[in-house]
Amino acid sequence: MSGWLDVVDGGLGNAIQDAGRHGYRHMGVAVSGFLDPLFAACANALVGNAGDAAAIELRGLGPSLKVRQGPLRVALTGALSASILRHGGSRQVLEAWHSATLESGDILKCGPVDGGTAYLAVSGGIEVAPQLGSRATYQRAAIGGIDGRLLASGDALPCRRLARNEYREYRAEPWQHAEGPIRLIPGPQVDHFADGELERLLAAVYRVTRDSDRMGMRLDGPALTHRSPAHADIVSDAVTPGTLQVPGNGLPILLLADCQTVGGYPKIATVIRADLPRLAQCRTGDELRFAAVDLPGALALQRRETERLARWKNGIGSYLPAGYLDETALYTCNLIDGMVRAEPPIRD
Amino acid sequence: MSSLPYDSPRLLALGDGAWTVEFARHIDPAVHGRVMALDALVDDARRHDPAFSGVADTVPTFRSLTVYFRPESDPLALGERLLALAQTAEATTLTGRHWLLPACFDADFAPDLAAVAERHGMTPAAVIERLCQTAFRVYMIGFMPGFPYMGGLPASLHTPRLSTPRKLVPARSIAIAGEMCAVYPWQSPGGWNLLGQTPLDLFVAGDEPPALLASGDCVRWQAVDRAEYTRIERALTTGDLQRRHFLSGEPA
Numbered sequence: 001m002s003g004w005l006d007v008v009d010g011g012l013g014n015a016i017q018d019a020g021r022h023g024y025r026h027m028g029v030a031v032s033g034f035l036d037p038l039f040a041a042c043a044n045a046l047v048g049n050a051g052d053a054a055a056i057e058l059r060g061l062g063p064s065l066k067v068r069q070g071p072l073r074v075a076l077t078g079a080l081s082a083s084i085l086r087h088g089g090s091r092q093v094l095e096a097w098h099s100a101t102l103e104s105g106d107i108l109k110c111g112p113v114d115g116g117t118a119y120l121a122v123s124g125g126i127e128v129a130p131q132l133g134s135r136a137t138y139q140r141a142a143i144g145g146i147d148g149r150l151l152a153s154g155d156a157l158p159c160r161r162l163a164r165n166e167y168r169e170y171r172a173e174p175w176q177h178a179e180g181p182i183r184l185i186p187g188p189q190v191d192h193f194a195d196g197e198l199e200r201l202l203a204a205v206y207r208v209t210r211d212s213d214r215m216g217m218r219l220d221g222p223a224l225t226h227r228s229p230a231h232a233d234i235v236s237d238a239v240t241p242g243t244l245q246v247p248g249n250g251l252p253i254l255l256l257a258d259c260q261t262v263g264g265y266p267k268i269a270t271v272i273r274a275d276l277p278r279l280a281q282c283r284t285g286d287e288l289r290f291a292a293v294d295l296p297g298a299l300a301l302q303r304r305e306t307e308r309l310a311r312w313k314n315g316i317g318s319y320l321p322a323g324y325l326d327e328t329a330l331y332t333c334n335l336i337d338g339m340v341r342a343e344p345p346i347r348d
Numbered sequence: 349m350s351s352l353p354y355d356s357p358r359l360l361a362l363g364d365g366a367w368t369v370e371f372a373r374h375i376d377p378a379v380h381g382r383v384m385a386l387d388a389l390v391d392d393a394r395r396h397d398p399a400f401s402g403v404a405d406t407v408p409t410f411r412s413l414t415v416y417f418r419p420e421s422d423p424l425a426l427g428e429r430l431l432a433l434a435q436t437a438e439a440t441t442l443t444g445r446h447w448l449l450p451a452c453f454d455a456d457f458a459p460d461l462a463a464v465a466e467r468h469g470m471t472p473a474a475v476i477e478r479l480c481q482t483a484f485r486v487y488m489i490g491f492m493p494g495f496p497y498m499g500g501l502p503a504s505l506h507t508p509r510l511s512t513p514r515k516l517v518p519a520r521s522i523a524i525a526g527e528m529c530a531v532y533p534w535q536s537p538g539g540w541n542l543l544g545q546t547p548l549d550l551f552v553a554g555d556e557p558p559a560l561l562a563s564g565d566c567v568r569w570q571a572v573d574r575a576e577y578t579r580i581e582r583a584l585t586t587g588d589l590q591r592r593h594f595l596s597g598e599p600a
Contacts (some may be wrong), residue, residue: 025405025416027551027559028493052566085416131553141493141534143553188360188368235375236490236497238407238414244364270363273419295423298364302419 124160
């Protein structure tokens, strides 16, 4: 059964993403997709979706959405909360890492994202038509999402209605990203740098600058020296999200999901897949340290994150939300006392 | 830096999600021929060799082939097989498609034509003639979706980029810089010299394939006047004409 969400206010910097657009890089099409696939998978899990279902990625001021056709279940992950204005007039708070069920006419008003990247998942996923095999918004080519652009008021988002309101919600502990240095694999052009420069990169502290978006983050810190001025340019070849490219000024640029498919700067190293989600949670001024791993080490770390996500999903608990009619209590308990649960939610 | 191909191709890790097989550091049709030969071999191997089952995409460039693989695949086995294949990849004549694409060189489409002509001591007409006599090789698609880096520009037309890039280059502008020719798929900033415009879109998300050109294709320009340009543009919009109409047989 189809459900609909109307965008009342698009907010700032919010777009539909999914696991990305694969298989079109040879045509110059960026991969795009979730900057933080783990936070996105968590949001999707809380509403019962597969981890790669399309969701709304929030990077600034969250949107306000009104349910045209419900009930729908929504969940937030990341550094934000939302308020729910029920069509009856009551108001509730939806904290991140919790789900909520919205009925037709309810309004979900997301707050500002307090740094990093947050996700709003909706039951069934956001079911806009895929383009080139994906719903991920890629603004540069105006494809995916809604006309390849950020959410705007007036947009209508198709999703899936719950068969019925189960009067149960889901929550879990906030996902904890790995800590310590960001792991990378040296190369492919580590030989374009002077001797000892890779070691300098690994010993240094870099700061995330304001000059950062979905294409990449410019880092500030020790400038890295190329083997010669001529080594600061290469004949353009393929790059990937995570690539640490170093132009002539020596300051690394860390490429992210919307990066171009090719580039003409030497690449001293590339961040491993397991640590890409951590980059999505960086804020301006954050300090980054790097550590080198080899390919088997990177694959082991990727497996560990997959296992950690499976354990996190096992930890999702359901609870009866405050303010909802508790049917079990209604039929089995003292009608006067048990009719409305107003105490804080409890884990089963 | 050496401008000779390596004795044997190099296998380089692009993080834990891709391998880059590098044949040389420089631009050379023979090197690109090996890249395209390897791309064809990988394409074939994806159909029957289990080591290649995790391949998600391949990106041929001037001098290398990057092979992206899915997280659940075995990259070590893939790398080993890829390097073995690369050693057998011999440059062949390009098997890409041949295009004869309309180009209009009217003054308002070609703001840099006069300056390029003057720089090389030619008339604008001579520049256009030389452009239209050239068979361009599409080395790579990149920078933005559908953007072709095309080599083969005669040395007499090699031109540096503009010292100050334009804030807005109109979509479908035909441009040259250094030894390359390109077409801007979208309106965008750009520093290349603008010599004309084609009525064809370089990237249409709803078409199959979306990108007009692919690495390995051969492109020639055919000069058309403004009336013909407008007619083609309109026919493409209404669907009376398809982009594939401009495919040509191999030139004699």
